[in-house]
Amino acid sequence: MSFQRYQAVVVGAGLVGAAAALALARQGLRVALIERATPRPPGEDWDTRIYALTPANQRWLAGLGAWSRLDAARVQPVFRMDVAGDAGGSLRLDAYAAGAAQLAFIFENSRLQQALWDTLADQGEVALHCPADIAVMARDGLDTHITLTDGQVLAAQLVVAADGAHSRVRDWAGIASATWAYEQSGVVANFDCARSHRGTAYQWFMGGEVLAFLPLPGTRMSMVWSTSPAHAETLTACNPAELAERVREAGRDKLGELASLTPAAAYPLRLMRVESLDAPGVALVGDAGHGVHPLAGQGVNLGLGDAQALAAVLAEFRRAHPGDPRVLAQYARLRAEPIARMQAVTHGLHHLFADARAGWLRNAGMSLVDRLAPLKTVLVRAAMS
Ligand SMILES: Cc1cc2nc3c(=O)[nH]c(=O)nc-3n(C[C@H](O)[C@H](O)[C@H](O)COP(=O)(O)OP(=O)(O)OC[C@H]3O[C@@H](n4cnc5c(N)ncnc54)[C@H](O)[C@@H]3O)c2cc1C
Structure with a gap:
């Protein structure tokens, strides 16, 4: 039996876990994944799993050396976003x-995942255990002992829990979670389009449903339709x-x-x-720590924000034990506001548009914001950070 x-x-090497492991190793910590x-x-x-990354997260991934490994021909910048309400409002x-x-x-999810894994392999700073699963976890003083099935x-x-929405580490640490089902499914599919999108993302709020077209390179686009399970x-x-015909019609041609x-996948x-x-010796990052409605396309951005914040806090408390409760409390404090804000915005928008009585208000509000240039600049800057 080996002991290291x-x-x-870091448990879980999705985008968030892999990026977190790279960032922590960059700071000179001894890291396993x-x-x-x-x-x-x-x-x-x-891929049908397509993400819209904020420029701030893109810069961070570039700093980690992963972004430049992506094939530029498969990355699409978004220059404009057109949002339409269900009664004539627009922004x-x-x-x-x-x-x-x-x-x-x-x-595409799989390409950034590959880029992060290639960066990890080339740098050789992180001890990768894959495929590997956890048999037992136990606290031992200030440390946690993780016994793998081998x-x-x-x-x-x-222990950085980056093991997704059904996080086993979160359960083991005794951190309670509450889930609220939207009674909606996200349907994703990619299409080739007759007309050029010119780097524009489109979003339609249609009663309780939200349809989005995200531009992909060339004439392709990725659709995300939040709709009833039926x-x-x-x-x-x-x-x-x-x-294709149903999506064309819903997207007003x-x-x-x-x-x-x-x-289509749902x-x-x-x-x-x-x-x-956080819990003693444990920090949650990514989907292990939050789930949001995809109407703002921010799930992965929030998770990368967690990884960045954790790395920044550990750098600030360089001399402390990384599992010190003060260090973890500082991390949790830093992330509380951005996570709560994103959950409130997406949850609030979902309800505003699902409520038939609020039709006038939401469409008038949208058109009003559209006419206020300074406010729009603030919105654009907030969306990019
Ligand atoms: C179909 C789909 C479409 C989405 N579309 C969008 C979108 O357009 N925009 C957006 O921002 N977000 C989107 N999301 C959400 C987004 O995918 C997540 O927010 C993001 O992937 C979270 O990354 P993560 O690394 O935290 O978790 P995950 O991607 O879930 O990664 C968790 C990793 O942990 C591993 N793991 C789990 N348990 C263990 C264990 N016990 N031991 C070891 N490893 C373990 C898993 O194998 C996995 O690799 C979508 C999600 C889905 C499912």
């Missing part, structure tokens, strides 16, 4: 008008031509005729709140 000591053991499943290398086809956010180069970068024991001063089932059962590039939408982002 680490200052930080445990991942249950070896990721499938990306193929030529486009356009424009990077150029706000003095910015772009609002966001659209990329018998290796990792002693961690800090409608999601209908969409996922459609043949490619039917699906904005990008002309559509051709399906992928089948996933349930949930709000998840945790009672705390």
Whole structure:
């Protein structure tokens, strides 16, 4: 049985865990990363799991050396965002008008995952255990002992839970979570479009439903449709031509005729709140620590924000034990506000648009904001940070 000591053991090597492990190792910490499943290398086809990354997170990933490994031909900058209400209200956010180069970068989940893993492998600073699963976790003084199913024991001063929405580490640490189902599914699919999107992201609030078209390189786009589970089932059962026609119609023919590039996939939408982002020797990051409605496309941005904040706090408390309660409390304090704000905004917007009685208010409000240039600049800058 081997026994290894680490200052930080990150559990889960999705985008957030892999980025967190890289960032902590960069600061000179001795880091291990445990991942249950070896990721499938990306193929030529486009992922349906597409993210819009804020420029702030893009700069951070560039600093870690991962961003430059992405094929630039598969990354799309977003220059404008057109949001339409369900009764004539509209809002356009424009990077150029706000003095910015772009609002966001659209990329594929599997490619950034691969880029992060390649960076980890090249730098060789992080001890990667994959495929590996946890058999037992136990506290030992200030440390946590993690026994893997192959018998290796990792002693961690800090365990970073990046193991997703159903986090086992969170449960083990006794951190309670509350989940609220939106009774909606997110339906995702990619299309080729007859008309150019010119780097514009479109979003329509349609009663309780939200439809978004995210631009992909060339004439492709990625659709995210938050809709009822029954409608999601209908969409996922459609043949490619039917699906393309339904999406074209719902998107008011904005990008002309559509051709399906992928089948539609659906996933349930949930709000998840945790009672705390930390416990003795444990910090939660990414989906382990929060779940948000995807209407603002911010799930992954929030998670990368957690990883950045954790790295910054550990750098600030360089001389302390990484699992020191004061260090972890500082991390939890830093993240409380951005997470609560994003959950409130997405939850509030969902309800505002799901409530038939609020139609006039939300559409008038949207058009009013559209006419107030300074406020729009503030909104654009907030969306990018
Ligand atoms: C279909 C879909 C579409 C989405 N679209 C968007 C979008 O458009 N925009 C957006 O911002 N967000 C989107 N999200 C949310 C986004 O994917 C998440 O917010 C983000 O991926 C969270 O990353 P994470 O690294 O925290 O968790 P995950 O990506 O869930 O990664 C967790 C990792 O931990 C590993 N793991 C789990 N348990 C263990 C264990 N016991 N031991 C070892 N490893 C373990 C898993 O194998 C996995 O690799 C979408 C989610 C889904 C499912």
